[in-house]
Every structure is written in C-alpha cells, then in structure tokens.
Amino acid sequence: MTQAPASLTAKDISLGHRKGENLLEAVSFAVQPGELVGLVGANGAGKSSLMSVLAGLRSPSEGEILLHGEPLAKIDKRERAQKLAYLPQSRLVHWPIKVRDLVALGRLPYLRPFAKPTETDREAIDRALAMTDTAQFADRQADTLSGGELARVLLARALAQTPTVLLADEPTAALDPAYQFRILNLLRRAVGQGIAVVAVLHDLALAARYCDRLILLHQGGIHKAGRPADVLTEETVETVYGVRVRIFDAGGGLSVMPIDLSDKHDSNKPPSGRGAYNP
Amino acid sequence: MGPEMNETDAAYRGGAEAISAAPSPSGWIPRLHGTLFAAALLAGGAAFAQPAAAQDAPPQRIVSLNVCTDQLLILLAPREHIAAVSYLARDPEVSMLSEEAADIPITYGNAEQLIVAKPDLILAGAYTRANIPLLRQLGFNVVEVPPATTLDEVRDNIRAVGEAIGETEKAEAMVADIEAELSALRDGDSERPVVAPLYANAYTSGPGTLVDAVIEEAGLTSIGKELGISGMQKLSLETLLMKRPDALLLPDHRYSGDALAYDIFRHPALRALKDQIPSLDWDSAATVCGTPNLVQVVKRLHAFRDELIAAKASEAAAP
C-alpha cells in the first residue's frame, strides 16, 4: 500500500501577520505529479503568501511543506532548486540579457562554480526554448521583447530547471487573451510531461477550463477544493468574491458570467448602457 | 632701516608713558579697563592719543610675532622687557630656544590679544599672520625684519633688532663673534662636495635660502644649485638618485606622531642611497633662523666636508 508521496504537500500551513491576523490559516492540500492545480481567490485572500511559502521563500509560522515527502526546510538548497521552480508574478529582468542566457539561468542549480554547461544543460535549455516556442528569440535581448514574449521566456527559464514541481504566480497577468491561452497551454504541456503545477489565476473561466483541480482560498483558509465544477458554484463565488454570477457549462468548460454589476459597497447605480449586455 | 627708526623712536618714547602699571609677564590677564579700552578702540576706531615723547627709554613691553625675531629677542633683550613671543618659539622643530621660551607667554598674533597687551614694540617678519597695516593703524610700533637668506642679511637683521630694542652694543658684539668664528673656518679650498639637504615631503633647499648660504659658507655646494632649483622645492626621488650627491643632509624629526611626509625617509630607494653615500643627521632647526646658532651648524658642516674630501682622496688613492 506504499503510495508514492505527492509532489508537493502543504500540511497545516499557517502564516502570521505582524498586525495579528493570520494571512494563512491551517491550509492543507497535496499536488500530484502531472496535475495542474489552480489557486483562486479574491485579492488579499492569501494566494501570493501561500505561493511564497510553497516555494520555500517564506517560513510558515506553523505547519510544513513536503517536497516529494521530504520536509522542504530540510532539503539541500541545490537539490530543492533542481526540483522546484518558481515563477513570480513580477517579471523582473534587470540587465539587457540575451534570451538564451536568461533561459540558461535555469541551469544554475546544476552548474558547479566556474563550470561550463554540459550537454545535459544545453539539451534542457533547448527543450525549454522549443516547448515555449521561444527559440526564435534566442539571441535577442530580453528588454526588446513584448510582454507576452517575455512571459514565455521566463516560463522557459523555469522549465529549463527541469523541475518536478512548478509554481506560477499569476502567469497570465497583463496578457491579452491569446497569450493567456498560450501560457495556459504551455502549462498543460508541462503537466503532460509529469510536472506538478500550481498556478494562481484570476480568470475563473480559464481556471475552470485548464485546471484539473481548483483550490479556492478565502480569508487565508481553503474555502473549497476539488474539481472545478464542484468548487466554482454560484454560491461559492458570491461568498468569496462578493459578486453574483451565473455559471454555465458551455460545452468545453465552465463559463462564468456576472449578473449583478452593482458593487455592494458602492452606492452608485450601475450604468444602464446601450451595450448588448442587459441584466 | 633709518627713517623707520625715527618713527619708532618717537612712538615708543611716548608708549612708555602710556603704560599705567608694570606689565605682568607670566600670562595674559586681560584687565577690565584693558578690555573696555579695547572695546572703545574697536568701536570708535579712534587711535589712542600719541603719548608725549620721553627720552632714551628702550621699549619695555616687546612682543615678537616671528620665530626668528623671537630668538633674537630672547638672546638680546632682558627677560623683563619681553612681553610675548610667537607660539612657534616653543616648537622644537623650528626654534633652537624652545626650552627658554617655555616660560615666556606666547601669542598667535591675534590683533585683539595684542591690543589688550599694549606692547610698545612689535617685531614681525615678512610672513607673520598678524595684520601689520592694521596694527600700525592702531598706533602700534611695528618693526618688520624680513627673513635672512644670506649671511649678510643675518648680520643686518641682528643689528636691526638690536637697534629696535635698544641693545645696539650687544647686537654688534654678537655680529662680531659670528664673523670671528666664521672667518676662522674659511680656507681657500676650492673643492666643494655636493650635498643634498632633504626635508619632509622630499623638499630640498636651493640657492636663495639661508640653508644654501650656510652650505656655501661651510665649503659645500647644494644639490639645488647643481640642478638649478632655487628656493625650497620638491626634489624628485628619481632625480636625486640619478644626480647622486656626495652626501645627504637629513633633518632630525622632533614632532611626535607619524605623517606621510616622512615616507620619503622610509623609502627603500633612499635607504639604498644612504647605504652608498655618507649622510649627516644635522640640526635642521638651527638653519631656519639667522641666529648665532648658525655658526655651530657651519662648523659641523665644515668638519663633515673635510671628512668627505678625505674619504674621496683615500678612495682615489686606493688601487
């Protein structure tokens, strides 16, 4: 009955805040290999905090993270870097670095100091470039890329780490719909290779469409977790987001449509526009 | 010096009457009326009345603002006539009489201090910090004694100070002594070894300085003269090595504490040079001013010169 441990397990994670209220309260879940888990929730629900704890960037005040069954805190930093890739929300690139070199940074955890990249490293870089369709920019400088292109290149860096777990914090932020689909398709491709992926997503429809499972965070705790259809119900959305929506099953996945534009906190009446929309 | 002397004559004769009480030589005690007096002076800017002339009284409250006139003053004047000397008189690196000056009050040449002290004679040099025109405007009797750069000027200065303080006989005697001792040293020897006097920050003294005059008087030539460097200038270490004098004259440091200025003396290249040519640790403080101490320096240099000539001769003779 020995089951392979989950790729990433969060056990009872609590994260305190200076002002007393906890950012995270007893969060527990596990991510299996080859699974795309979407982390959704309102702003301030604790998604980014949870991501930094999962990535080992912050220590929880209680609980622990297990990477392949081993406590994350006890794993050697190099080994952890080889298994766990983190894609932060801010797409920072500080120098006019070439795309190929940027992606090559993903191999740092494998390189000995002053060592030259090996064949394995080069292959990993090539594969990452191929998978993200960015080989064509390999010799361009990162600061000449568009937002969408840069997003793909940064994802390629994470993939070049040949991780078993990939944590992506809002990978689709500030991207046009085409690019949003592309990024999510790439994540699915990664999942297809056996990587366990956790992604913070804002677009509920996309989350429902692409993720195998959803975790809905509300005020620091898990409100609901499970299949998208089970998690995204009109009641949960209203509770967590404070908006009323209608949820349709539009054949390929769930479609989420807001039905009441009036903000509960706002006294202004919604515009009675001439648009096609008619509540 | 002539016309100036008449002015000072009149002034200090008057000054003697203006002094109300015996001066206290052991410190600056600004007496209350002195301060008020000074305040009135500064406020009104009025010169205090020219005192009536008195006859033949030498100055009784003499202040010297220059380390050279300090030393001449100490050597020539009775102690009770000296009101103050400059602060440099106690600096052992430039004053030969630093111990004697230990119990004489010192001044920094500040006009306010001088006003309070009411000297009847102020001796100054050419580079004194004090504002000489201002002091003259305020009615003080200021005698300027420019720095001596030749031995003739040394003699002139001694006489000038002697006249100013009313000790002309003593001054003449001093000049005569100096002349007697120096003339005893002069031999007609035409050989003049080249010496390099070296100071902190790698300075050397060439023609136009008292040091050079002393070197010449002792029968030597300075490296400054050989190189065409006049006055006090920095000597490049490379030039010194290439020119290679016959001897080095090294100063004695009397300041405590270290400074980068002394790096030149620690430099391996100079140390190597010192191993190769003779050097003399000489009393550089004695050559700053034109006082009778110069004679000792000349004598010592002269003896050193004889050694140098003898050493060269024996080297030439050896097979």
Add this chain to the structure above:
Amino acid sequence: MSQSVTEATTVDREALSGDRLYRRALIGLIALTLALFVLSLGLGTATLSPTQIMGALFSTDDTASPVWLIVREIRLPRSLLAVLVGGALGMSGAALQGYLRNPLAEPGIIGASGGAALGAVLAFYFGLSYAIPFAVPFAGLLGAAAAVVTVYLLAGRGSAPLTLILAGVAISAFTAALTSLTLSLSPNPFAMSEVVFWLMGSLADRSMNHVYLAAPLIILGCLILLLLGRAIDGLSLGEEVATNLGINLRRTQILLILGIAMSVGAATAVAGAIGFVGLIAPHILRPLTDGRPSRTLALSFFGGASLVIAADCLIRIITPDRELNLGVLTALLGAPFFLVLILRMRGTNYS
C-alpha cells in the same frame, strides 16, 4: 526531429559567439593592461632608455645602481599598485552593480572608499602601523565594511537606485569630515595637509612595501568577488528567482561585503580614496558581456587597472614636477560620466 537539431545548433552557435566576444574582450583588456604597465615603467623624472629599464627589471646585478633603484624601487611598485588598485576598484564596482542591480553603484559613491580612508587614517596617525603589521590596510578594511553596512542599512533592500546613492553621499560626506577631524587632531602638524592625499588619492612615491601591504588583501578580496559571479547572474531576475535557483542571498551579501571591504580597504590604505573607477569600468564594458553581469567582474578588473594606469601616466606627462592627485583626474572624468548616467536614468523607467 530535424527541426530541434537545427534549433539546437543555432543555440550552440549563438552561445559560442557570445563566449567568443567575452573571451576576446578579456584577452584584449589583459593585453591593454600589460601595454600600459610597460608604458608606466618608462615614465618618470629621470630619462631612462628601454634597454636600461628592461635590464633593471630582469636582472639582479648592480642593484646599487641608480637605474636599478629607480626601476625596481620607484617605478615598478607604482605601476604594480596602479594595476592592483585599479583592478580592486573596477571589480568592486562591477560586483556592487551586479548585486544591487544598480548601474550607479560603485565603492566611492556608496562610501566604501571614504570609510576605508577614515580607518586607515585612524590607524596610521595614531601609531598603530608600528605596533601591528598590516594594521593600516586592515583598518581600511574595517572602515570600508562599516561604511557599506551602514549604507545598506540606511537604504534598505530593494530600494530605488537613487536612494542608495543618497545614503552613500551622506556616508561619504560624514567619513570625509571625520577624516579631516582626525588629521587635525594628530600631534604631527604635517597631518592636516595630508588630507588631500587621503581624500583624493595618489600613487606617487609608493614603494614595494606598499605593494606587499596591499597585494594580499586585494587579491584575496577580488577572488572572493569572483566567486559571486553565479549569484550575481541569478539576481538578474530578482531576489525571489535567485533564491529559487538555489542562491543563498545571505551568504552572497556577506561575501560581497567581505570582498569589497578587503579589496577597497587595502587599496585605499596605500593610495588614498580614488573614486569613479568602479563606476566607469563596468559600465563601459557591459556591452561586451551580453547582459551577463558575472562577466563584468573579470573584465572590470582589467578595465579598472587600465584606467588607473592610464590616468597615472597622464599625470606624469602633464605635471611631472608637482603631481596632480590621481583622484582629481578620475573625478574630472567620472563626475560628468555619472551625471550623464543619472540624466539618462531619469528619462527612462528604471525597474
């Protein structure tokens, strides 16, 4: 299949050309440094022929001759120090800029040189150099470290580049004032006028003793900084990604401070505070690195060395008798450069 093969070869070829450019640049800079070093050996108030100079360099006959003394005890230490000091400053500047992701950072601007000068002055003028060997460069090290840590605490992590510069300016001003104060309190009256040396630097009349004092710390410090190449590369994508890539940020910080304190501390202890070298060298050389900050380290060592030797040669050519201070020349070049950088930065949105 074939497509990925051609893609792979494209990547390899690009990798090769970037590497080749860097390698060529490095070799070129080393050659430039050597050439300037040789030129420096030929400059001085004494006129020596190249044969004389070569002879003195490579033989130990006639060590008493003026030529030998001039070449080995005056010109050689001066030239060696120019390389060491320039290299230390250049590499420290590159490391700082890489770590802070800030092209305006350099040891002079952030106060490391000022702190080092203060430390050295405290040790030298109060007689510590006789009591303890290497006291002066070590004091320089401590001073530099204290200044860097203070600036870092003042400016905080992830702060805007201009905030860091402001903190550095404050610390520099403070250390300069304390240095002048210390000198005025020295029992030796020459001390006060030596403030110009400490605040503006000079390589004049240095000896091999200075080289022996400074070289070990400078070389060690630079080696430590070289080790930070990986970390600096990783930081190109920010601190979070760097941590994710396995880089220990705390250790990187400590090594950075140690490396800079050692190299800049020792350099300043023997040559005074020389500014702007660590700003100019990495900046000019960055285009040759393909955006990889780790490559600026070695390049900037030789770039900085070349800059300082060139400036020192210029001084000896222009004002051979009363030499200008080295720091004056680097400031004349560096301050306008710095201004241009700031103005350019204000125009863009710096992230």
